[in-house]
Amino acid sequence: MTPPHSPHPNEPSSAPTLSPLPPCVFPVDPPPTHDPSASPSAVLTIDRNVFHNLGESPYIMFFSLSFQQSTTISQQRTKHLYYPLLITNIQSTLLLSPACVHDILSQTRAAASIRAELIPPPNNDRPNDGQIKFNVEVGPMGCMGYDVVPASSNYSGVGDTADSSSSGGGGEQASYVQRLKSNRILRLLERTLLIGGSMDAEALCVQSGVWVWRLVVDVSLTDDGGNAVDACVLAVVAALRHYRLPEVDVGGGGGGGEDVTTPSSEVEMVYRETRIIHSDDKEPTPLPLHHTPLTATFALFADEAGTTSAVSAFLDPTDREELACNGILTWSYNKYGEMCCLDFPGGCELSPSQLMKSSVLGKKRCVEICEMLETALLEAEAKAQTERMERLKNLRSLTVVPFTDEDVGTDGDVFSEDVIMANNTAETDARAEDEEYRQLALDYASGHIAASVKEDKSSMSAGKNRQYETSSLFHALLHSAKSTPLDPTLDSASATVQVKESAIDEVVDSDMKTEEDKIREIEMRHIDVEAEQKNVSFSCSTNAGEDSDEEENIVQLQSEFSVMPSDKPAAKAIAEPVANESKAKTVAPEPKPVKQQAADVEEDQIDDLVMAVKKKKSKKSKKK
């Protein structure tokens, strides 16, 4: 059994004769190194302290190893049985969250990155379920022996690995092994995270039956030095913890971002304008993870001679150990010591007591890695926050300073995008967003000058959707003026109501002497001009609903004034003066007392606006 060997510098006694090579570059070739007894090059006597002996036997194990790291095993694995773990480079996120986990588990590295997409619910019978899709890629970057193979993922569409090389000749073995590896990682991820209960598909629902999140988790093994499973799981869990889901604004309000509109005129299922708010504007939320499970993998070595049932388990095996082992066992625990998953694909017999003993060790190890993960996450979080602050500062400094036309354009764009609505859709928006809307409308109306108080400006949206600027603005104004809790339907027909309201406003405003009112007057006149331009486009549509609107008119107005005081200025005047005035006269007296309160409220709300408006007024005069 003793081969000719040259004395290794570290180990005076039996040392293998393989030349030292960095472990992660070795090709994966199962046949030669699969069986240690085939080419034994060393006999290593291992002290019981070094080995974690799961068996009952108290003997010293004789073990023959044919790879280079036998020496390292005996020396480094005295206490811990695993290499130190380093989690580095958990990078900060925007919407993407690359979490690159450098596990120095004998230089095994895995990288995981997450992105989220809004999709309509994929399962018709589960309208509240989101989707989490794992793509596991084990490619030539990981190891020289791996081929380029598409990632295996857990949803059809991106099916399992379908190599052309596998249909060919000699590549089949390698790709089969590789496919198994990625498959195993994938299944373990799936089981630990999805079925094991840490991620809840229902928590990814944005709007029931309309929008759900789909999280796409891409895992790639950048270096395979053994124990790829642990590294991948760690990377994925770190990425999931670090990732922040952006806020979604359902139904046209607030900040602008991507425009996901499907104009439809269905009565019930309407895809509203849903926006993913950029993470700069609204703080993104973390993912709803119930707990963070991590895994600990053992490589099992049965007794060679078969005489004893003693089994040795190496925690966190290197690639050589993996190749030489008889079986693999993976425990998954979270930081509270709760067992999450057990995956024992066999290959080596274990008595139940041995299994339970290994569970204890696995638990300890998992808890330790969990702690490391937590500290690393905190650091990464802090870093992400600082970066975000920096970015926002730069952003704000650009928009606050000048009230130039360009910025106006920007702001107008922002505003208009906020406002894009389908003509025939109706929403009931959150009150807060309405308020913001009105403030935006105020700005726009008062001369396109930015009041940079609002949070949901989107830098991304600049330049987009310019063509909708004017018409959508109009819609926006109408909408904001219009929308009240009592009135769910918002259609162009009801635009006329706005029109009438604005006429009334005009009448009433003259009584007020506050600055805001004056501003409003100016706005309204300004908007009148615009509105008249738009009138044509709306006349046809408005005519249809006119009759009904007239009945609603009064109701709306009252509710309008009582509920949403600040949207008065947003109500824009449009032609039909005759009808307006007649109505206005009738309704005018009523809103007055309400208006007073409204004005007060307005004053409070638009403090900054006053400042801005003052400047605007000067500009306005220039413009006019």
Added chain:
Amino acid sequence: MTSLRRTDILSLIHLRSDGRRPNEIRHMSCHLGALPPTTDCGSALPTSGCSGSALVSMGLTQVLCVVRGPCDVGRRSEELPDRATLEVTMRTTPFSPPGDRRVTNPSTDRRLIEQSHLLQTALSASILLHLFPKSKISVAVMVLADDGGRLEASINAATLALMDAGIPLKDMVCACSAGRWNAGGSDEIVVDLNRREIQAATGSAGGGGGAPGGGGTSDTIYLPVATMPQRGTVVLAQCESRLSGGAEAFGEVLEVAMKGCQMVMEIMAAAVRERGAGLWKAKEGKADVILVD
């Protein structure tokens, strides 16, 4: 499918949905030699080429397994110099899954690939591969009907088919599943779960990404286990549920699963004896079976 409440699993009279008691396995029938190794027509038709076969049904789950080998390895690159290569493929038929499950491509379904691999490693712990260097033993499993527990049934069928083929084994590999619910405050450990019970235990209705029903709060476990009952060792175990109590609860369920495997083994051994007796009888005219404990 109507929504299944966990209280339905164990009704008040302590019977499960299919009328079993918690510690009873499903009705299991094994038929060795289901596929005859050679056809009757001699050389006109190709032989099925299988060395052994077995048809196993556990409850409503039915699995057919065919073993070929040891034979020559097709490609030299796949040869192992000192042992046989074990190649396992597991496929489902299009009519096997129940109606509400999505149709999956059997050659690329990740669960099937995983289960093939599990089967391979579980069996390789038992087959004496060293006796057949540079050759190949191929095991092909076809799931004919799936009512839960197809992995366990496949393992059992593969073991029986290997025995039918005469391939030496260290021990029979028997598989059974066990599970546990908190049904109405009391824990019930049950053996050999069928599809409905598995769904209740894992909470997913047959699709990845489903939210676990009760996995968060109560300790529901679903544990398929393969053991070598005579040696008392566990060869395969998979558990994917969150247990708050750590691994102690898991240990209990494991014990119950091992007992279930013991029961399965008895049935399988009886089937093997019967087959052997039948073959002997066909050859010798009569057969006496003597059990030696």
